[in-house]
Amino acid sequence: MSTEQPPAVARRGTNLDRVGGFNDAVVLDAIRRAEQRLSRVEIAASTGLSGQAISNITRRLLDAGLVREAGRQKSSGLGKPRTLLELEPTGQYAVGVHLDPAVVTTVVLDLTGQVVVRRRAETPASDDPDVLIAGIAATVEQVIAEAGAPRERVVGVGIAAPGPIDVERGVVVDPPNLSAWHLVPLRDALRERTGLPVLLDKDVTAAASAEKWAGGPNGRGSFLFFYLGTGVGAGLVIGDEVVRGSSSNVGEIGHVIVDPDGPVCYCGRRGCVGETSQPRYLVQQAVQAGVLAKGIDLDDRHAVDLGFAELCEQAGAGAGVARELIAALADRIAKVVEDIANLLDLERVVFGGPHWDQLAPFFDGQVRAALEERFLVRSVHPFAVTGTALGADVGAVGAASLVLDHTFSPNPSVLLLGPAESAPAAVAGSAER
Ligand SMILES: [Zn+2]
Known part of the structure; x- marks a missing residue:
């Protein structure tokens, strides 16, 4: 890193x-x-x-x-x-697209980082990337029109996608939960269709960037953005700069083992934090423990979502097995956060992602207490546990903010242009106007 x-x-x-x-x-x-x-x-x-x-x-x-x-x-x-x-808010606009296995979120930001238009749609069930790309391109045109943004003031489109990604080639490599997406040249395909510069980055990096741009006090200094979605991931901002790592794939924490006796992950090992944070696994545990009724189809995303919502509701109602299952989840995640916070001497963790709203009530007390206790530099400075103020749009806002960041930020990583193609989060297409 x-x-x-x-x-x-x-x-x-x-x-x-x-x-x-x-x-x-x-x-x-x-x-x-x-x-x-x-x-x-x-x-x-x-x-x-x-x-x-x-x-x-x-x-x-x-x-x-x-x-x-x-x-x-x-x-x-x-x-x-x-x-x-x-x-001048109308001075520039950027479009942000967050591609999640379950939902595609698209936003238009003005120069001040305010969301002018937002749109959410279920990710098409088609296994054909072309169908998805065509859909994204059409949505991009619609939101630009809806924002009333003159095209010459739209600086580009940012796409936040699940990692790993190949930033230099603008390729989504092999996202674990999008089975048809193997080596899809998303950036260039979208640039061809829209004629706009397109930037591809990891969803968690985008989320961390959103927090930096629009998260208020949450977004200052050095922090970890912990993403809770179909998978888990970590975005990093250190000293007000988004950290990308050597290939922009920083934050692949999904296979940190937090429960050696846990379920077998697709990586072949047991008890990875990604696998044990999935609603699917928690619903399965809840069914086995008799908290949820038998017969939930674990391969049906919608059914799993409903089961997960019910589990959270029961956990919120008070003590009992449901509460214990969620508490154990919070504990597993706290362990990972603790290690990263201690390793990098961070000031806070900001939680977000599609499942954060449901889990926030349980994380508040327990994770905060655990982390405050285990943060080794606590006598020098405190460690804060917060949730994103940007809600479910955080990935899309982040993707758009990366475009704005890339254009306007005087940070050294933008300045350190090596050979033309190796700029961080390289933008496809001419940046000139
Ligand atoms: Zn694993």
């Missing part, structure tokens, strides 16, 4: 043509991150750039329609009131 900022690497030029360079991105980022509108003087103070540079840059950003003037600051002394600047 690396944070892609090896200290000895000389920084090279960057390709942020759209905003005219690194300093423009720095200023844009400062405006974006500020909790209130900023004056040029304040921007100069927070970025370390000269007043003249700020004046030139803000003029370019105003001309490009990326920022706007928004009122004046009352003068504290004799000087004239300072004009305040904020992001």
